[in-house]
Amino acid sequence: MSWIRCHCGYIIHDSSDFLSYKGSIMADQDESDFFDRVEEIIKSDNHDKNSLMCDFLCKLSYMTKTVYQCSQCGRLYVESENELFCFTPENHNNNGVLKSVDNENWKGFLHAEWNEKKSEWQEYRGYVFADVNCPCESIESDDRQEIIDGYYRIFEKLKKSGVLRSAILKINKELIHEWSFE
Numbered sequence: 070m071s072w073i074r075c076h077c078g079y080i081i082h083d084s085s086d087f088l089s090y091k092g093s094i095m096a097d098q099d100e101s102d103f104f105d106r107v108e109e110i111i112k113s114d115n116h117d118k119n120s121l122m123c124d125f126l127c128k129l130s131y132m133t134k135t136v137y138q139c140s141q142c143g144r145l146y147v148e149s150e151n152e153l154f155c156f157t158p159e160n161h162n163n164n165g166v167l168k169s170v171d172n173e174n175w176k177g178f179l180h181a182e183w184n185e186k187k188s189e190w191q192e193y194r195g196y197v198f199a200d201v202n203c204p205c206e207s208i209e210s211d212d213r214q215e216i217i218d219g220y221y222r223i224f225e226k227l228k229k230s231g232v233l234r235s236a237i238l239k240i241n242k243e244l245i246h247e248w249s250f251e
């Protein structure tokens with residue numbers, strides 16, 4: 070599913086990885102089988118345990134159902150056998166139930182880009198955007214230097230807090246800075 074139009078009108082996109090509003094659920098009826106199989110592989114005498122485990126884990130998605138949460142109204146959508154089942158929350162203060170268990174400490178991404186020529190859909194030439202769970206500023210500006218300075222300022226701050234997985238800065242499509250957590 071690439072997107073869902075929520076009953077509230079909000080569009081839930083599924084166009085990238087590490088989405089804070091997407092998750093997987095496994096039926097309790099399958100969970101025991103899952104751990105039994107893992108244990109069986111670990112304890113087996115098979116000389117190729119690693120590839121057995123890899124094959125098994127690759128099939129993991131067959132045992133799970135995808136769930137999305139609307140960031141605007143909190144409705145949950147469970148995808149099961151190509152059908153979507155919608156669940157409405159009792160209150161609207163639970164919009165982050167599908168976030169990482171690491172909560173604000175989850176390691177996220179920092180992207181920044183500035184282009185002399187902006188696309189039709191862009192309001193500004195540049196942006197700095199942090200995809201993290203902790204509060205963080207984002208910047209939109211036509212000013213190239215403001216984007217560069219803002220990127221390095223936010224980069225140092227997030228890196229110091231230990232909440233970065235990778236960071237990237239591009240100017241006119243050229244890679245200026247790249248960092249990833251080892």
Ligand SMILES: [Zn+2]
Pocket residue numbers: 075076077078079139140141142143144
């Ligand atoms: Zn909604």
